[in-house]
Amino acid sequence: MLILIIRTIILYGTVIFSMRIMGKRQLGELQPSELVVAIMISDLASVPMQSIDIPLFSGIVPVLTLIVVEICLSFFSSKSKPIRKILSGEPSILIYDGKINTKELRRLRFCISDLLEELRTNQYHNISDVQVAVLETNGKVSIIPKNKARTVTVEDMKVKDPANDGLPTIIVSEGSFNKNELKRAGLTEDKATKILNDEGVKDISEILLASLDATGKIFIQLND
Amino acid sequence: MRSFITALVIGAVLITGSILYNKSIEKISDELVRCNNTILQLVYEDNFADADELINILNNYINEKRVLLDATGSHEEIDKIETCLTELKEYNAHLCKADAIARIKTLDVLFTRMPKNYRLRPENIL
Numbered sequence: 001m002l003i004l005i006i007r008t009i010i011l012y013g014t015v016i017f018s019m020r021i022m023g024k025r026q027l028g029e030l031q032p033s034e035l036v037v038a039i040m041i042s043d044l045a046s047v048p049m050q051s052i053d054i055p056l057f058s059g060i061v062p063v064l065t066l067i068v069v070e071i072c073l074s075f076f077s078s079k080s081k082p083i084r085k086i087l088s089g090e091p092s093i094l095i096y097d098g099k100i101n102t103k104e105l106r107r108l109r110f111c112i113s114d115l116l117e118e119l120r121t122n123q124y125h126n127i128s129d130v131q132v133a134v135l136e137t138n139g140k141v142s143i144i145p146k147n148k149a150r151t152v153t154v155e156d157m158k159v160k161d162p163a164n165d166g167l168p169t170i171i172v173s174e175g176s177f178n179k180n181e182l183k184r185a186g187l188t189e190d191k192a193t194k195i196l197n198d199e200g201v202k203d204i205s206e207i208l209l210a211s212l213d214a215t216g217k218i219f220i221q222l223n224d
Numbered sequence: 225m226r227s228f229i230t231a232l233v234i235g236a237v238l239i240t241g242s243i244l245y246n247k248s249i250e251k252i253s254d255e256l257v258r259c260n261n262t263i264l265q266l267v268y269e270d271n272f273a274d275a276d277e278l279i280n281i282l283n284n285y286i287n288e289k290r291v292l293l294d295a296t297g298s299h300e301e302i303d304k305i306e307t308c309l310t311e312l313k314e315y316n317a318h319l320c321k322a323d324a325i326a327r328i329k330t331l332d333v334l335f336t337r338m339p340k341n342y343r344l345r346p347e348n349i350l
Contacts, residue, residue, distance in 0.1 A: 021227050057296045061242075064234055071231035 003052050011045045014060050018067045031088045031138055037070045088137040095133035098146065108135065119143065166214030172196070175205040175223070185212050196220070245296065249339040252289050256282065256335040263312075264328045272316050275324075279313050297338065305334050 018041055022034075030038060041063050048059035077084040092104050094115055105115065116127065118141040124130055129149035134142045154162045169185040170178055171192050182192055193204065199220055201207060209221045259282045266275040286293070286305065293302055312327035 021230055053299045055294060055296045055299065061238065061296070064238055068231045068235040068238065071227055072235075075228040075231075 004049075007052065007056055008049050010056060011049050011059055014063055015041060015045050018063055021067055022070060033070065033073060033087045037066050040066055091137060091142075092135045093132065094135050094141065095127075095130050098128065098131055100127075110135070115141075124149070168211040168213040168219075170209065170211045172204060172207045172210035174209075175207060177204065187212075245292075246339065246342050246344075248292055249297075249342060252292065253335055253338045255285065256338075257332060259285065260328060260331050260335055264325065264332075267316065267321060267324050267328065270321070272319055275316050276313070279309065279316060283309055283313075293338075296342075301334065301338075305331065308334065 022037070044059055044062045044066070048054045048056050073083070073087060077087050092108055094101055094104060094108075094110065100112075100115070105111070115133070119125070119127060119130060119133065122141065122143045124143055124145065126149075129145050130143055131146045132144040136142055169181040171181050171185060171187065172178065177189050177192065182189065187195075195212075195218060196204065196207070196210060199218060201210075201220060201222070206222050207220060208223045209219075211219045213219070259278060263275050263278045263282065266272075266278065286309070290302075308327050308331050312324055312331065315324040315327060
């Protein structure tokens with residue numbers, strides 16, 4: 001029994017290592033080759049996990065081999081368009097200029113109801129609102145709406161000097177300064193302490209989270 | 225780029241490790257077959273005392289190389305070798321020549337087969 005636990009922990013570590021080394025893309029939208037690798041890894045890891053008759057290495061070696069192949073292929077596909085085309089395919093235009101591309105739908109074995117479902121999922125309930133719809137290589141449908149259906153932008157509204165939200169910097173998290181974020185905000189620990197003192201905070205350890213937005217506004221949440 | 229280099233390093237380790245592993249298995253198999261043939265000769269000559277000593281040496285050698293054998297070889301196959309070796313020891317101790325020879329022949333097949341599955345041959349790939 002203990003052997004099973006140890007083997008499971010080792011394989012779990014191997015799979016975590018594999019997913020980490022393959023990068024964040026592997027955790028989000030998968031390209032066809034990445035999906036294949038994810039499925040194969042899960043299967044390869046589970047077999048020696050369940051059966052102690054199968055050597056652990058017969059699970060680990062193929063998993064590591066898949067990682068090596070996958071990383072090498074993604075590296076080469078990022079450098080070469082033909083390799084990328086073979087591995088991931090190309091985006092397909094499903095709707096162009098407001099007109100459904102039935103030939104492409106047939107080729108992709110995509111029926112009208114699938115298309116309508118994708119449009120609804122993207123908040124377009126009326127097909128006449130869609131200018132272009134593209135089926136991306138990761139299987140998601142991207143939509144460009146017609147001018148009458150698109151959301152109003154700041155530019156459309158001609159707002160003068162719109163507020164620049166930027167990315168707030170988390171200067172204190174769980175009672176300690178975040179040095180990288182302080183650097184990004186152009187602050188030193190002394191300066192930040194002074195700002196926090198001005199806000200009525202006596203000790204930094206009282207703070208659960210303190211963030212500074214692009215306009216210099218500070219948000220402080222104290223520990224309960 | 226970092227993950228690509230890591231992948232290349234892992235790939236190099238895997239290939240080198242596989243080559244070294246194959247060589248070690250071939251070496252172990254050769255040694256086991258050689259020892260097994262000597263036991264066979266001794267049993268043919270009714271020299272059961274010396275055969276017993278060699279069976280013990282063979283057993284110790286397998287135990288010594290156990291980690292390497294278990295690492296990627298089928299555990300079932302290793303268990304089969306162990307069972308066969310125990311039977312051989314008992315048949316030899318009780319001077320059952322025919323049974324002992326049968327076990328030695330079985331062991332010969334198992335020892336020879338050991339590296340066979342790992343050789344880079346089309347039949348193994350397919």
